Amino acid sequence: TQNQLTVRKILTPDSLFKFNGSGYNDQAKFQISEENVAYQKGIEKFLIASVLCSEAKLVPQENNPHQFELIGNPTEGSLLIAAKKYGYNLDTIKKNIEILQLNPFTSERKKMSVLIKNNHQKPYDTNAKYLLVKGAPNIVLEQCSMQYKFQKVSPLKTHEKDSFLKQNDHFASQGYRVLALAYKKIEQNQPLEEDMVFLGFAVNYDPPRDEVKEAVSNLTKAGLKITIITGDYGLTAAAIGKQIGIIKDEFIGLDGFEVEKMSDVELQEVLKTQKPVVFSR
Missing domain, CATH: 3.40.1110.10 (Calcium-transporting ATPase, cytoplasmic domain N)
Incomplete structure (x- = not known):
């Protein structure tokens, strides 16, 4: 943004x-x-x-x-x-x-x-x-x-x-x-x-920067998966992710409390998924 x-x-x-x-x-x-x-x-x-x-x-x-x-x-x-x-x-x-x-x-x-x-x-x-x-x-x-x-x-x-x-x-x-x-x-x-x-x-x-949507499009076309890590509230982060093209349909959303409870193995499994992941406050 x-x-x-x-x-x-x-x-x-x-x-x-x-x-x-x-x-x-x-x-x-x-x-x-x-x-x-x-x-x-x-x-x-x-x-x-x-x-x-x-x-x-x-x-x-x-x-x-x-x-x-x-x-x-x-x-x-x-x-x-x-x-x-x-x-x-x-x-x-x-x-x-x-x-x-x-x-x-x-x-x-x-x-x-x-x-x-x-x-x-x-x-x-x-x-x-x-x-x-x-x-x-x-x-x-x-x-x-x-x-x-x-x-x-x-x-x-x-x-x-x-x-x-x-x-x-x-x-x-x-x-x-x-x-x-x-x-x-x-x-x-x-x-x-x-x-x-x-x-x-x-x-x-807080509007997204003008150049971000195009940059996201280029990265996804190149086969890269983008993960969002933010101090925003989860729903806000997901909405912005949709506006700039990171999230198109399904995604995984995790807040700080949920991440703290996860083991390293569980976290790695989440990161391996093809769905976009949003880590929020």
């Missing part, structure tokens, strides 16, 4: 918001639809959390202040651009917040979190401490017992979690990369990463 992600959609517990434009350019301003105005506070909580739960930076180009160079992670960059399209000033948000602790993303945790004190950034409560979390949808949802829906915090029931996970799979099967965000207001001596409030999904698109 081009490794230049764009937020196409944000799904909150009460609404779906769509974004235009592509790449690290904020000119395609976000227009909130009339039916979504009532649910504006949910996306504002989401976008502010995504700005703060990030280590990326955007540097404007000298000849075009709407075009940015990204320093850091492309997924985080796409979320910063989404916040700018919405109309937020990133520097103002960061001035209104004091970051107390940052727990970086790791492949084991599959999430990152940041502990903040909110000085005066709406719609979060003034002078309150919050934990903001961003990560793989299944991991984040597992630690959420509440959701921000219809302008208030309400219980997140098991069937609703299952519905969100199905939505994640639906987006992933179309080649989107999906991230979940959540938060928790911290009182004294509370455990951090549990009983969180689910905010929603960021649905990102």
Whole structure:
């Protein structure tokens, strides 16, 4: 892929918001639809959390202040651009917040979190401490017992979690990369990463590079078998594999947990098959 992600959609517990434009350019301003105005506070909580739960930076180009160079992670960059399209000033948000602790993303945790004190950034409560979390949808949802829906915090029931996970799979099967965000207001001596409030999904698109499809075609014509190894979610990886011609019908998909359980002999047998193999996170 081009490794230049764009937020196409944000799904909150009460609404779906769509974004235009592509790449690290904020000119395609976000227009909130009339039916979504009532649910504006949910996306504002989401976008502010995504700005703060990030280590990326955007540097404007000298000849075009709407075009940015990204320093850091492309997924985080796409979320910063989404916040700018919405109309937020990133520097103002960061001035209104004091970051107390940052727990970086790791492949084991599959999430990152940041502990903040909110000085005066709406719609979060003034002078309150919050934990903001961003990560793989299944991991984040597992630690959420509440959701921000219809302008208030309400219980997140098991069937609703299952519905969100199905939505994640639906987006992933179309080649989107999906991230979940959540938060928790911290009182004294509370455990951090549990009983969180689910905010929603960021649905990102990272298009395949133009030359890849032709390169894949040439390699397969030469009799070579191509194996996909990626940190993406399995359904996302398979969808991209189909878009670029690596996967035509049947394939074998294995995630990290499944590979860990396999013996060397079992792994060799998988690699010997003629079917394409997708190793995902």
